[in-house]
Amino acid sequence: MDWVERVTGVRRWARGGERAPHKPLLLLYALGHFQRHGDVPIVYSAAEEHLVRLLREFGPPRTTTPAYPFHHLTSDGLWEVRTADGGASPGPRVGALRDTGAAGQLTGELVRDLRREPRLLSQLCRAILEANFEPSLHEDICVEAGLDLDSAGAPVGRERRRRSQEFREQVMVAYEYQCAFCGYDGWLGGTAVGLDAAHVRWWAFDGPDEVTNGICLCALHHKLFDKGVLGMTPARQITVSAHYIGRSAAAQGQVTALAGREVGRPQNAFPDVADHHIAWHAHEVFRSPARAA
Numbered sequence: 001m002d003w004v005e006r007v008t009g010v011r012r013w014a015r016g017g018e019r020a021p022h023k024p025l026l027l028l029y030a031l032g033h034f035q036r037h038g039d040v041p042i043v044y045s046a047a048e049e050h051l052v053r054l055l056r057e058f059g060p061p062r063t064t065t066p067a068y069p070f071h072h073l074t075s076d077g078l079w080e081v082r083t084a085d086g087g088a089s090p091g092p093r094v095g096a097l098r099d100t101g102a103a104g105q106l107t108g109e110l111v112r113d114l115r116r117e118p119r120l121l122s123q124l125c126r127a128i129l130e131a132n133f134e135p136s137l138h139e140d141i142c143v144e145a146g147l148d149l150d151s152a153g154a155p156v157g158r159e160r161r162r163r164s165q166e167f168r169e170q171v172m173v174a175y176e177y178q179c180a181f182c183g184y185d186g187w188l189g190g191t192a193v194g195l196d197a198a199h200v201r202w203w204a205f206d207g208p209d210e211v212t213n214g215i216c217l218c219a220l221h222h223k224l225f226d227k228g229v230l231g232m233t234p235a236r237q238i239t240v241s242a243h244y245i246g247r248s249a250a251a252q253g254q255v256t257a258l259a260g261r262e263v264g265r266p267q268n269a270f271p272d273v274a275d276h277h278i279a280w281h282a283h284e285v286f287r288s289p290a291r292a293a
C-alpha cells in the first residue's frame with residue numbers, strides 16, 4: 001500500500017484551485033492523536049472545538065464546520081467513523097455526529113503499517129503538509145495538531161529543491177534583497193538574513209516557481225502574508241486584515257500602519273506579480289475584510 005500517495009491524493013478534493021484543506025487537517029490531527037494516544041478513537045464532540053480552531057487558523061477564509069471532513073474522510077480508505085452503538089457514520093451533520101456519540105479513527109490497515117514502520121507517520125505528515133500548505137506554516141500546524149515529527153520524514157525531491165533555490169535567487173535579485181512591504185534589508189557575513197522569497201499563489205496549489213508569483217518579504221511579513229493577515233490589491237496596495245489585532249506600538253508600526261501603502265515593485269528588468277496570483281491569494285488566504293487605510 002502506498003500510503004504517501006493515498007494521503008496526498010486526499011487533496012484532490014480541492015476543486016478549481018480552491019483551497020479545501022479540511023480533510024488534510026483532520027488527517028494531521030488524527031495522526032497527532034495516534035502518536036500520543038495510539039488507536040484510541042477520537043470522539044467528535046470531544047474533538048470538535050479543537051478541530052474548529054485548526055480549521056479556522058489554517059483553513060481558507062470561509063466559514064466551515066469540522067463535521068464535513070469528519071464524515072467525508074471515510075471515503076478515502078484512511079479513516080472510519082462509528083456511532084456509540086456501533087453503527088455507521090450518521091453523515092456530515094454536526095447535531096447527528098454529536099448526538100450519536102460518533103467517533104473516528106484511522107483504519108486498521110493504516111494503524112498496522114504505522115506500528116510496523118516507525119518512520120511512516122512522519123513521512124505521511126510531511127507529505128500532507130507539502131501537498132497543502134506553504135512551508136512557513138508547517139511548524140505551526142504540527143504544534144496545533146499535536147504532532148512531533150522526527151527529521152527522518154520524506155525529503156522533498158531533488159528537482160523541486162533545485163527549482164525552489166532558483167526561485168529564491170531570482171526573487172531576491174528582482175526585489176534587490178528588500179522586503180516589498182516594509183523595505184527591511186539585512187546582511188550577515190555576505191548573506192541576506194531574515195528575508196524570504198514568498199509564493200503569492202501557494203506552490204501546493206499550482207503556484208509556479210516564477211518571479212510573477214514571487215515577492216521578497218522579511219520573515220515577519222512572510223508569515224503574516226501566508227496566514228492571511230496581510231495581502232495586496234490589484235493596484236499593488238498592502239491590505240491588512242480587520243481581524244488582526246495588535247495594540248503595541250511595534251504591532252501597529254510593523255503591521256497595521258502598512259494598510260494602503262504601496263507594495264515595493266521589482267526592478268524593471270523583472271515582471272511584476274501577476275494579477276491572477278494576487279486574486280488567488282485574496283480569495284484563498286487573506287482574511288477579509290481589510291482595514292481602512
Ligand SMILES: [Zn+2]
Pocket residue numbers: 179180181182183184217218219220221
Ligand atoms: Zn517586511
